[in-house]
Amino acid sequence: MSALVLLCVIAGLLRSSLGNRNCPDLIVESCHCSAERSKQLSRQQVRVRVVCDDVELMDTLQPNFLPNRTVSLNLSNNKISLLRNGSFYGLAALEKLVLMAVITGALCSEEKAKG
Numbered sequence: 423m424s425a426l427v428l429l430c431v432i433a434g435l436l437r438s439s440l441g442n443r444n445c446p447d448l449i450v451e452s453c454h455c456s457a458e459r460s461k462q463l464s465r466q467q468v469r470v471r472v473v474c475d476d477v478e479l480m481d482t483l484q485p486n487f488l489p490n491r492t493v494s495l496n497l498s499n500n501k502i503s504l505l506r507n508g509s510f511y512g513l514a515a516l517e518k519l520v521l522m523a524v525i526t527g528a529l530c531s532e533e534k535a536k537g
Contacts (some may be wrong), residue, residue, distance in 0.1 A: 445470055449487040449522045452477040469515070476500065484513035496520040 445455035453474035470489045476499035488495070493515050502524050510516055 439512060445472070447488050447489045448472065450474065455481075455489065467491065472496070474500070480507075482509040485510060488513060493516055494518040494520070497524060498505075498522040500524055 424489050445457060448455050453472055455470050455472045457468045467493055467532065470490050470491045471494040472488055473496045474483065475496050479497060479500035479502055482497065482502055489493065492513050495510070495513070495516060495518070498520050499522070502521075510519065
């Protein structure tokens with residue numbers, strides 16, 4: 423019985439690592455990503471698209487949970503109730519943020535969030 427449990431754990435770890443092999447620095451298991459080469463000839467950078475669509479998120483992800491090369495972040499169909507000023511600070515390459523069908527209660531600046 424314990425061998426079967428161990429086998430299931432190993433299979434789960436392999437599945438999660440294979441799902442994010444393009445983005446080993448993606449910490450959130452319920453999200454997935456794809457990597458693509460930059461189309462600019464002078465820059466050979468990997469551009470990362472992260473999708474956390476319909477995974478029951480209640481808050482935005484901490485930027486340090488995401489690859490710093492993230493250019494597109496999809497948080498659609500979640501239950502995020504508050505967007506704070508600085509929620510995506512640190513994602514310097516971020517070009518596109520998708521928030522379709524997100525239940526957002528408020529947009530908040532730092533001063534309002536502290537009070």
